[in-house]
Amino acid sequence: MFDLSGRVILITGASRGIGRAVALEVARAGSDVVLHHRANAARCEQLRGEIAKLGAEARIVSGDVANPEDIGRFVRTAGDWKGRLDGLVTAAGLFRGDATPAVGPSDFSVVLRTDLEGTFRTVQASLPYLRKSVRPAVVTVSSVLGAHAASGGVAYQAAKAGVEQATRALALELAPRIRVNAVAPGYIRTDMNREGRADPRFAAAVANATPLGRWGEPDDVAPVVRYLLSLEADWVTGLVLGVDGGVPLR
Numbered sequence: 001m002f003d004l005s006g007r008v009i010l011i012t013g014a015s016r017g018i019g020r021a022v023a024l025e026v027a028r029a030g031s032d033v034v035l036h037h038r039a040n041a042a043r044c045e046q047l048r049g050e051i052a053k054l055g056a057e058a059r060i061v062s063g064d065v066a067n068p069e070d071i072g073r074f075v076r077t078a079g080d081w082k083g084r085l086d087g088l089v090t091a092a093g094l095f096r097g098d099a100t101p102a103v104g105p106s107d108f109s110v111v112l113r114t115d116l117e118g119t120f121r122t123v124q125a126s127l128p129y130l131r132k133s134v135r136p137a138v139v140t141v142s143s144v145l146g147a148h149a150a151s152g153g154v155a156y157q158a159a160k161a162g163v164e165q166a167t168r169a170l171a172l173e174l175a176p177r178i179r180v181n182a183v184a185p186g187y188i189r190t191d192m193n194r195e196g197r198a199d200p201r202f203a204a205a206v207a208n209a210t211p212l213g214r215w216g217e218p219d220d221v222a223p224v225v226r227y228l229l230s231l232e233a234d235w236v237t238g239l240v241l242g243v244d245g246g247v248p249l250r
């Protein structure tokens, strides 16, 4: 089930958190992997070693997804490696949860450029390589906050709402050749919320707000991404799939 043997998949933000878990998951499913990071080569080297032990190959690329030139460069390196991309997962992202009065002049735009435009430009730059694949698939990464409001972090929530609609628009435009779906994770224990989780009241409030009673782990998200990349999802496109412990049910 959900076999990815012989595939080549580019994962942005693979150095840590959700991207890292996805990289291991797809390597376990038989895929070779291009590991992208911004400034964390050591973590990616370590991950490449873990992937080699699984019998898969990995290549490391880097660049800032808020910079379209960087994206063009690292996607070319990724695509030229095996001459195609069978899958793309856009997990690179940035969270800012500031209350509105504290959002400075460039704070809003950096979140939009990284989380929303960065996602779009990465898909756009990957198209020539995805078109060389027999059954290409893209998985973008939204958030439960893309459709369910929280207090603070307006730019992040707007960016993720944009990622969801961009996913649907791309799915329509790129059909029938390329499938495009999104995952929308709930609260996942990663570096992104390490500071917040240090406050036991916040950590407990998140678990209490989650019907399934706990924070998510990157490994809760990775198998869902694997499914969306696989041939079992061959007739699934334009879907935003929540992986959130039921947070939106409340």
Ligand SMILES: NC(=O)c1ccc[n+]([C@@H]2O[C@H](COP(=O)([O-])OP(=O)(O)OC[C@H]3O[C@@H](n4cnc5c(N)ncnc54)[C@H](OP(=O)(O)O)[C@@H]3O)[C@@H](O)[C@H]2O)c1
Residues within 6 Å of the ligand: 012, 013, 014, 015, 016, 017, 018, 019, 036, 037, 038, 039, 040, 063, 064, 065, 066, 090, 091, 092, 093, 094, 095, 114, 141, 142, 143, 144, 184, 185, 186, 187, 188, 189, 190, 191, 192, 193
């Ligand atoms: N954690 C959650 O609760 C949660 C919930 C919903 C959605 N998400 C989404 O899931 C995705 C992954 O989040 P995570 O929690 O795994 O985050 P994380 O542990 O903080 O990792 C972020 C990853 O993104 C990369 N990155 C950040 N800014 C970048 C930039 N400007 N250019 C290129 N790469 C950049 C980082 O690279 P370096 O290591 O090189 O810095 C790292 O690989 C994000 O899109 C996030 O919004 C997370």
